[in-house]
Amino acid sequence: MRISFNNRFFSRETWTAVGFLLPLVGFVVIFILLPVLGTLTDSFFLDVTYRPKRFLGADNFIWLFNDPGFGRALRFTALFVLVSVPLEVILGLIMALVLNERLPLRGLMRAAVLVPWAIPAVVSGRIFELIYNYSYGAANYVLRTLHLTQGPVNWLGSEIGAFLALVAADSWKTTPFAAIILLAGLSAIPADLYRQAQVDRATFIQRFFKITLPLLKAVLIVVLLFRTIEALRVFDLIFVLTGGGPGGATTSVSLFGYNYFSAGDFGYGSTASVILFIMAFGLSLGLVKLGRVEQGVMP
Amino acid sequence: MNEDAFKKAIIFTAAAATILFCLAPFGYMILTGFSRYPDFFSPQTPWVATLSNYRAVMFSESLHFTAFLRNSIIVSAASAVISVFFASLAAYAITRLALPGKLLFMFLILAMSMFPPVSLVGYLFKLMTALGWINTYPALIFPYVAWTLPLSLWILVSYFSRIPRDLDRAGLIDGCSRLQILFKIIFPVAAPGIFATLLLAFIFAFNEFLFALMLTTDRAARTIPVGIALFEGLHGQIPWGEIMAAATLATLPVVALALIFQRRIIQGLTRGAVKG
Amino acid sequence: MPAVIWLVCACGQANDESVVFAVGGAPSEVAFWEELLVDFKRQSGIRVDLLRQPADTDQRRQGLVIALNARQSDPDVFLMDVAWLGLFVASDWLAPLEDDVEAAPFFQRVIKLVDRRQEHLMALPVYLDAGILYYRRDLLERFQLPGPPGTWPELLSQALTVQRAMRKTNPRFYGFVWQGAQYEGLVCNFMEFSGSRGGFLQQGGELRLDVAANRTALTFMRDLIRQYRISPPNTYTEMKEEQVRLYFQAGNALFERNWPYAWALHQSPASKIKNKIGMAPLPAPPDGERVATLGGWHIGLSRFSDRRHQALKLIRFITSYDTQKKIMSRMGWNPGREDLYDDPDVLRRAPQYRELKDVFQYAQPRPLLPYYTQISAIAQRHINSVLADRKSAEQALSEAQGEIDALQQRYDVE
Numbered sequence: 001m002r003i004s005f006n007n008r009f010f011s012r013e014t015w016t017a018v019g020f021l022l023p024l025v026g027f028v029v030i031f032i033l034l035p036v037l038g039t040l041t042d043s044f045f046l047d048v049t050y051r052p053k054r055f056l057g058a059d060n061f062i063w064l065f066n067d068p069g070f071g072r073a074l075r076f077t078a079l080f081v082l083v084s085v086p087l088e089v090i091l092g093l094i095m096a097l098v099l100n101e102r103l104p105l106r107g108l109m110r111a112a113v114l115v116p117w118a119i120p121a122v123v124s125g126r127i128f129e130l131i132y133n134y135s136y137g138a139a140n141y142v143l144r145t146l147h148l149t150q151g152p153v154n155w156l157g158s159e160i161g162a163f164l165a166l167v168a169a170d171s172w173k174t175t176p177f178a179a180i181i182l183l184a185g186l187s188a189i190p191a192d193l194y195r196q197a198q199v200d201r202a203t204f205i206q207r208f209f210k211i212t213l214p215l216l217k218a219v220l221i222v223v224l225l226f227r228t229i230e231a232l233r234v235f236d237l238i239f240v241l242t243g244g245g246p247g248g249a250t251t252s253v254s255l256f257g258y259n260y261f262s263a264g265d266f267g268y269g270s271t272a273s274v275i276l277f278i279m280a281f282g283l284s285l286g287l288v289k290l291g292r293v294e295q296g297v298m299p
Numbered sequence: 300m301n302e303d304a305f306k307k308a309i310i311f312t313a314a315a316a317t318i319l320f321c322l323a324p325f326g327y328m329i330l331t332g333f334s335r336y337p338d339f340f341s342p343q344t345p346w347v348a349t350l351s352n353y354r355a356v357m358f359s360e361s362l363h364f365t366a367f368l369r370n371s372i373i374v375s376a377a378s379a380v381i382s383v384f385f386a387s388l389a390a391y392a393i394t395r396l397a398l399p400g401k402l403l404f405m406f407l408i409l410a411m412s413m414f415p416p417v418s419l420v421g422y423l424f425k426l427m428t429a430l431g432w433i434n435t436y437p438a439l440i441f442p443y444v445a446w447t448l449p450l451s452l453w454i455l456v457s458y459f460s461r462i463p464r465d466l467d468r469a470g471l472i473d474g475c476s477r478l479q480i481l482f483k484i485i486f487p488v489a490a491p492g493i494f495a496t497l498l499l500a501f502i503f504a505f506n507e508f509l510f511a512l513m514l515t516t517d518r519a520a521r522t523i524p525v526g527i528a529l530f531e532g533l534h535g536q537i538p539w540g541e542i543m544a545a546a547t548l549a550t551l552p553v554v555a556l557a558l559i560f561q562r563r564i565i566q567g568l569t570r571g572a573v574k575g
Numbered sequence: 576m577p578a579v580i581w582l583v584c585a586c587g588q589a590n591d592e593s594v595v596f597a598v599g600g601a602p603s604e605v606a607f608w609e610e611l612l613v614d615f616k617r618q619s620g621i622r623v624d625l626l627r628q629p630a631d632t633d634q635r636r637q638g639l640v641i642a643l644n645a646r647q648s649d650p651d652v653f654l655m656d657v658a659w660l661g662l663f664v665a666s667d668w669l670a671p672l673e674d675d676v677e678a679a680p681f682f683q684r685v686i687k688l689v690d691r692r693q694e695h696l697m698a699l700p701v702y703l704d705a706g707i708l709y710y711r712r713d714l715l716e717r718f719q720l721p722g723p724p725g726t727w728p729e730l731l732s733q734a735l736t737v738q739r740a741m742r743k744t745n746p747r748f749y750g751f752v753w754q755g756a757q758y759e760g761l762v763c764n765f766m767e768f769s770g771s772r773g774g775f776l777q778q779g780g781e782l783r784l785d786v787a788a789n790r791t792a793l794t795f796m797r798d799l800i801r802q803y804r805i806s807p808p809n810t811y812t813e814m815k816e817e818q819v820r821l822y823f824q825a826g827n828a829l830f831e832r833n834w835p836y837a838w839a840l841h842q843s844p845a846s847k848i849k850n851k852i853g854m855a856p857l858p859a860p861p862d863g864e865r866v867a868t869l870g871g872w873h874i875g876l877s878r879f880s881d882r883r884h885q886a887l888k889l890i891r892f893i894t895s896y897d898t899q900k901k902i903m904s905r906m907g908w909n910p911g912r913e914d915l916y917d918d919p920d921v922l923r924r925a926p927q928y929r930e931l932k933d934v935f936q937y938a939q940p941r942p943l944l945p946y947y948t949q950i951s952a953i954a955q956r957h958i959n960s961v962l963a964d965r966k967s968a969e970q971a972l973s974e975a976q977g978e979i980d981a982l983q984q985r986y987d988v989e
Binding site for chain 3: 046048049050051059063066067068069154157158243246247248262263264265268
C-alpha cells in the first residue's frame with residue numbers, strides 16, 4: 001500500500017495531475033496565449049516593414065477608431081453576425097426536428113448533413129463563387145428559369161448581392177453543426193412529456209412552444225453563443241468568395257487585419273485583431289458564465 | 300388523424316429539403332469537376348462528361364496538387380495524434396485526480412479555443428520566422444496541436460468521466476502507475492471516444508486556412524485549403540472545371556471520413572458541446 | 576514520440592538547388608516564362624524553378640510580402656508591379672543591381688523615376704505600360720473631324736457630335752469608354768484626366784489630392800457619365816480593362832482609354848474594328864500637360880537570395896535584347912529596353928511603337944510610397960463615390976485628403 005500525504009497541495013496525486021496537464025498547458029500557453037499577448041503588445045507599436053519599430057502608446061487605437069475603413073469592417077461584421085447566426089440556428093432547428101423523427105434513410109440524412117460541415121470553408125467558398133457567377137452560375141440560371149429576374153444578376157459585383165451570397169454560403173456550411181447540437185438537445189427531452197401532451201390533446205404547435213422550446217433553451221443559447229463567436233471571426237469564406245469586395249464592402253474585421261499584415265503593417269493589423277479578440281473573448285466569457293450557471297441547473 | 304397526415308407530409312418535405320440543401324452545392328461541385336464546360340447550365344451548352352479536369356489537376360507538375368494533399372494529410376494526422384495524446388493525459392487528470400479549480404481550468408481552455416485566428420497569426424508568423432520554421436511541417440503542426448487541444452480535451456473529458464473509477468482502483472491495487480492505468484485500462488475502454496476525437500481533430504486541422512496561408516509561402520509546404528483558395532489552373536480564364544475537380548479531390552479525405560464514421564463524429568461533437 | 580516529431584520536421588524542407596523565379600498572371604503568361612526558361616537552361620546550364628503565383632495582382636503581392644518579410648531565400652528573383660516598388664525598396668528586400676547589370680539601354684526616365692532609389696539600381700523594367708487613347712479613324716473621317724483630340728474638352732465635343740449621329744442606328748453607341756470601377760485602374764484614369772497639375776502631388780513629403788485640377792477632373796469624369804452621357808452608366812460599377820476593350824472592339828464606342836495590350840486584340844482577324852483604329856496620346860487637361868499613367872512590371876533580386884550569382888545571370892537573360900524582343904513578339908508586351916523601339920523588325924510588326932516610344936517619355940508613375948496601396952484604396956473609394964453621384968468632387972477630395980493626411984501622419988511622423 002502506498003502512503004499518500006494528507007496535505008492536498010503536496011499530495012503525490014496532485015503532482016501526477018500537474019505532470020499530466022503540463023503538455024497541454026505548455027502547448028496552449030506557447031502557441032495560443034503567447035501569440036495573443038504578443039499581438040496585444042504589437043498593437044502599441046508602429047510595426048511596419050519599412051520603418052524602424054517605434055512605441056506609439058495608444059495611437060494605433062485612436063487611429064483605428066477614426067478609420068472609416070475599420071468602421072465599415074465593424075458594421076459589416078456586426079450585420080453579418082446579426083443576419084446569419086439567427087438564420088443558421090432557425091434552419092438548424094428545423095433540420096434537427098426533422099432528424100429527430102423516425103424516418104427511413106435516417107443514416108443517409110445524417111451523412112448528408114455532415115457533408116457541408118466536413119469540407120473546408122475555402123472549398124465551400126469556391127463552390128458558391130461558381131454558383132453566384134455572373135455568366136454561368138447556377139443561381140442566375142435558377143432565377144431565370146423561375147422567371148424571377150430578367151437578366152443575370154451581378155451578385156458579387158454589388159454590395160447587397162455579395163452580402164447575401166456570403167450569408168447563403170455561410171449558412172450552408174454551418175447550419176449542420178447547429179443541427180447536430182440541437183438534435184442532441186432534442187433527444188434529451190423525455191418522450192413522456194410528448195405523450196402526456198398528446199393525451200391532453202395539445203396541437204403540434206402547442207407542443208413545440210410549450211415543451212420543446214423551453215427545454216431546448218439551454219442548448220439553444222449554447223449554440224447561439226458558439227455560432228456568434230465563430231461568425232465574428234469569419235475569414236476563410238470571405239477571402240475566397242468576395243475577397244472583401246466589392247470595394248471593401250464585405251471586409252470583415254479579420255480580413256481587415258489580414259490585409260494590413262500582408263501589406264507589411266503588423267502593428268495596425270494587430271490593433272484590429274485585438275479589438276476582435278476583445279469582442280470574441282467577451283462573448284466567450286459569457287459562455288463560461290453560462291456554463292457555470294448550467295452546472296447548478298442541470299443534473 | 301388529419302393532423303397526423305399533415306404533419307407527416309411536412310416532415311417529409313422538410314426532410315427532402317434538408318437533403319437537397321446539404322447536398323446540392325456539393326453535387327454541383329462534383330458535376331462541374333466532371334464537366335467539359337463549366338457553363339453547362341446555359342441552354343446552349345451541353346453537358347459533356349470528361350476526365351480531363353482530373354487529369355490536369357492530378358498529373359500536371361506545376362500545379363503541385365499532390366504535394367498539397369500530402370502535406371495536408373501528414374500535418375493533420377500528426378497534429379491529431381499529438382493533440383489527442385496530450386489531451387487524454389489531461390483528461391485523465393481532470394476526471395480522476397484531485398486538483399483544485401478544475402472547472403475553471405476547463406472553461407479557460409475552452410475560452411482559448413474561441414480566440415480569433417487573426418489575433419494569433421501575426422505574432423505566430425514572427426515566432427516561426429525567428430525559429431526558422433517557416434515552410435516546414437512544425438510551423439503548422441505545433442499551432443494545430445494547440446488549436447485542437449481544447450476541443451479534444453472537452454470531448455475526452457466527457458468520455459472519460461463515464462468510465463467507472465473501479466477500473467482505476469483495480470489497477471492501483473495491482474500496483475500500476477497512473478500512466479499505465481491510462482494506457483492499459485482506460486484507452487481500450489474509451490477507444491471509440493478516442494477514435495472520435497482523432498477524427499474530429501484531423502478534420503479541424505485539415506480544414507484550417509489562415510495559419511497555413513501565412514506560415515507557409517512555398518508549394519513544398521502548403522496545404523490543401525491554401526491550394527484550393529489560390530488555385531488558378533493551367534489553361535483558360537478561370538478554370539472552373541479544374542477548380543471543382545481539385546476541390547472534389549481535396550475534400551475526398553474528410554468527406555469519406557465523415558461519411559464512414561458519421562455516428563462517431565456526431566457523438567463526439569455532441570459530447571463536446573452538450574454536457575450531460 | 577520525439578523521434579516521430581523530428582522525422583516529420585525533417586521531411587518538410589524545400590528543395591534548394593535551383594534559382595526560384597516568382598511569376599504570376601494569366602496562364603498564357605506563365606506558359607511563356609516556362610518556355611523561356613528552357614532556353615535559359617540550354618544557354619547557361621542553370622535550372623530555374625518557376626514559382627507560380629495567382630493571377631490576381633494583390634495576391635501576388637501578398638505572397639511576396641510574406642516570403643520576404645520572413646527573410647526566405649526563395650524566391651530569388653521575382654516580378655514586381657511598378658506600384659509595389661516603393662514598399663519593396665523601403666522594406667529593404669531588394670539587392671542592388673548596378674554592379675552587375677547594364678541600365679543604359681532602358682528608358683532612362685523610368686529608371687530614374689522608379690528603379691534608381693537612394694543611388695542604387697534596385698530593379699529593371701521588364702515591360703512597360705502607359706495609358707493611351709484609341710480612336711475610330713473611320714468615324715473621325717466620316718464626320719470630318721480633324722484628328723484625335725488634344726484636350727479633354729475637344730474629346731468631349733467630338734464625342735458628342737459622333738454619338739448623336741451614331742445613335743440613330745446604334746442605340747448602344749457611346750462616345751468614350753474608360754475604366755471607372757472601384758479598383759486600381761480608376762486611379763490611373765483619374766491621373767490622366769487631371770494632367771500634370773493634378774493627380775497625386777507631392778510637396779515635400781506630403782501628398783496633396785485636393786487641388787483645383789483634381790476638382791475639375793473629377794467633376795468632368797462624373798459629367799461624362801451623368802450629364803453629357805457619353806460614357807455608359809455602368810462605367811463606375813463594372814468597367815475595367817477587359818470590359819472597356821470588348822465594348823470598343825464591338826464597334827460601340829468612338830474613343831477608348833486603355834493600355835497598349837488592347838491594340839493587338841483590336842487588330843486581330845475576328846475583330847469588327849480591324850484597321851479602322853488609331854492610337855494617340857491621351858488628351859491634356861485645359862490647365863496643364865498631358866499625363867499617361869505608367870504601369871508595367873519590373874524584375875528584382877531578393878536580398879535574401881542564396882543563389883545570387885545564378886540569379887543575376889537570369890536577370891541579365893530576361894533583360895537582354897533578344898529576350899525582350901521575344902517578349903514583344905510573343906506576348907505583345909512593351910519591352911523596357913528603349914533600344915528595341917528602333918529595331919526595324921519591331922517597327923514593321925508593330926508600327927504603333929513609334930508613338931509608344933514617345934508616350935513612355937512622359938509617362939508618370941504613381942507615388943512610390945511604401946504605403947501606396949492604402950493611399951490608392953482611399954482615393955479609389957472617394958473617386959468612385961463622385962462617379963456614383965454620392966458626393967461632390969470638393970467633398971470627396973477634401974475627405975480623401977483628410978484620410979491621406981491621417982495615414983501619412985501614422986507612417987511618417989518621426
